Amino acid sequence: MRPSGILPWLFAIALIVGCGQTCAGGQITVVMRTADDTHREALAAIRDALKTPQPALQINEVDISANGKADFAEADVVVSLGAHAAQVVAGHQLSLPVIYSLLSDRAWHSLPANPNGRGHTFSIVLDQPAARQVALLELALPDWRRVALLAGPETGPTQRQLTNAARAAQFEVRETAVNSEHEIFPALQKVLREPAVLIVTPDARIFNGYTVQNVLLTAYRHRSPVLGFSAAYVRAGALLGLYSTPAQIGRQTADMILRVLDGHPPPPTQAPQAFEVAVNTNVARSLGIPLESAQALTEALIRQESTGR
């Protein structure tokens, strides 16, 4: 039986109007763990930042479990939040612009290559630039001229940048190789033989929830402060933390979305632009290290970066 003549027309018009509205504002698909609070925080920041410049932009959130390529069909830009979502999205070999956000540099580099996406894939990694870490040490701990680093089997160019940046800033760098978790304790004994600032690097084979206790206690026994890469490290016992919040990364992601939509694509990889410094005042007090407040350090570091020093 044939449908009545008017209905297909109405359906077609609705479709055109609907598409016209969304297509005019564009559509963003965000792939994330929808139950993850940090992902939600980043998404909220993306929505918030895009509300004013692109009020018509439609932002769809898709959980990583919804594993269908169809979810991306209508999208102008696909954003992934976190390493897991990045792998899911990368697996689809999409030919449209993709922004991998809220993931580590390591996760970004381990994504499969996408021949279809050449020139269309971007990332915002969580790793703080080496220069910023070194600048923070110089600001917060001017009396400390020795840094300690552990290099794992997969330690990549990021850590080499850190070593170089520290050496360039006249720090003495004590670095030793660690091949397994069991070697961490003797390695720390070695590099912290003389008190030094231990920089916890985002190499999860060395620094993870299994080893954090050993790392923080050993450093403390050696009267050595620790610079961590997350707020949790500071709560756990690192003296200093340098990190970006999910909201800060979200705002940066929104900024990147706008540039992609505008046809002014950014460089393929961005380090976090906004950041925070945290200090553990109890640890500072116990180690007898005078420290400025976290806010003062953050502001000073921002000021330093904005003046290009």
Place this chain on the structure above:
Amino acid sequence: MRRAYHSGVVIGFSSIGENEKWQEFSLVILCPSGHHDESHNIRIMKVRSLLRAMLVVPLIIRMMPAQAIDRETFEPNFLGELPVILSASRLSQPTRDAPGAVTVIDSDMIRASGARSIPELLLLVPGFQVGAINGHQPVTTYHGLADNAPRRMLVRVDGRSAYTPYVTSGIEWQKLSVDIDDIDRIEVFRGTNTVAYGSQAFMGTVNIITRTAAETPRMRLRIDQGENGIRDRNASLGYATDVLAIRLNAGEAQDRGLPGLADSYRRQKAELRAEFQLTLNQRLELQAGTIRLREQIGNTEPATTDPVRTQRSTLSFGQMRWSWQQADGDELNISYSHQEESARDAYTLTAADVPLLKLFPPLAHVDIIYDNDITRDDIELEHTVNLKHDIRTLWGMGYREDKVVSPGIFARSDALSYRSTRLFGNLEWRITPDILANLGAMAERSSADDIQISPRVGINYRLGGGQTLRVAAGKAYRNPVLFERYADMRFSEAVTNTLLRHTFQPAPDIEAERMRFRELGYLGEFNAIRTSVDLRLFEERTDDLIQFRSTDSPLNTALEASKAKNLGRATVRGAELAVLWRPAARTWLGINYSRLDIDSDSDRYVRSAPRASWSVLAAWSPTPRWTLSANHHRTGSMSWYRSESDQLPASYRTDVRLAYRFQLGPTRNEFAITVSNAGPHDADYLPDQKSGPVSHASLRVEF
């Protein structure tokens, strides 16, 4: 003639006003032996309770949530949570903020000293006196005023009191199960600290802090072998995951004691420490340990009342500590410990030993029984609160109960109890960035004493350039221990039940000893030249010090029995200086000097501490593999509370150690040779009891 003051308990409390003969007799009387079956049963009981404690472990593991770490992808956790590791209770107060003088002996210094036992390490602290009654009974005191059972100083191991002044000395060092390699640091608070720990910390506190289980290598072996029968073996295993860390340590130590004395010993011990990360901000620590001792004591001479025999004793403990890290660095801790101790020493004296017994019918004898069984329970709550940015408080309360059964010492078969309740608090107020005030108080009530309150006020003023000036003043007290109040030691001929000797009688009315103190301290931490300077000037006015005096026995007026009385009064004034230059962790040069002047109407107090003592501490690591270390101490003339003939001349002690570290396959190793007491043969307890150089080699293997 070599005098035999070297053994047990009574001697400890014999102190004042008794003759030599009495001392010899009384000595005999207190220590353990025999009764193998019974001590065996006790041992089994201890092992069972340890096993029971360990059964809880799997249960707790089940309760713990696994923390989310993706070991498959090894994705760094930038945004995840981590447990609170360096919580308030694990962070030590910087010495510049402490309300008193604190000396820290860290693990490198402990290792470099070559010490096989902890009391030797106190030689590194200015103001301490260390002696050895025999090879297994060290005596330690701070600022003298001690007899051969010093009981005016507290030792704590991971927060658990090791003060057990029931039968022998206040601190039974040989019953500490902690392994010297597990010690992270020893914090010695020089000066009274009753504000923090109550009556036991009357003159000072030694806090032994061990490494956490997470910091233990997977496997560690240590072998010490040397002259004088030194034969120590120790093995330690460590295991850790993200939520659980366990350390198991077991060992044995023995040597032949001091030359000329029958004082060889053998000590076996095992200790378990487990830490559970229950949640991100809750931690549970369990510790259990057991120690078994066989110690030879007695006099080798014929017809002695103190025959050579073997004392057997055991001590077991279990301890749990739950800590909850709250926001802003606040922390709540609740700890509970239970300890069981027992000693077996009983023997019989006949007419061959005591000529007096010839006057009695045949088979007359005296049964001497020094057996004792002691239990202790201690529970404490402690809360650290950061009230404001510049005000930090610590408050808490605790309850302790000791039960002692020792018919031979207390002339009663039921348990004597000592219960004490304490409430304490300290407020640390940073008035300005340069001025820090510490205001603290402890109120303690024990079963037989009134409420005692000890307050302390301290002001630390930062002069700048790493220099701090400190003034502190306060009051302290020491409650009488059970022995002082209830000792009732009777020695009767067993067949006729005739009382031959009554050495101690109870003194239920004695009161607490008290002290008023004031001090001025200077601390210079010159980081640029890696040097610290610590100067303390002090005055400690003690009053009502408890002394034993011979008075008529209430049982038989023909006999005399010592009775504790609040008779003593002494004012200790002096200065302590510690200068340490430490250009590297394993290289240092330090000088300690202490000057003590004791003003008292009792000559024994005046002579109880050296007027001048000094030490030179040195270690040198020219390469990471080699460390050469040496400590040289000079202790001025003093005596451990005895008659003038027992006055020790000034003595010297030198310890030298050479260590070589090397790697062999996956193992990290250290081989060391130590020569203790390398200098001339000096005496540290009795003038004619000298111990010569003893060398030993030690090998440590870590994996």
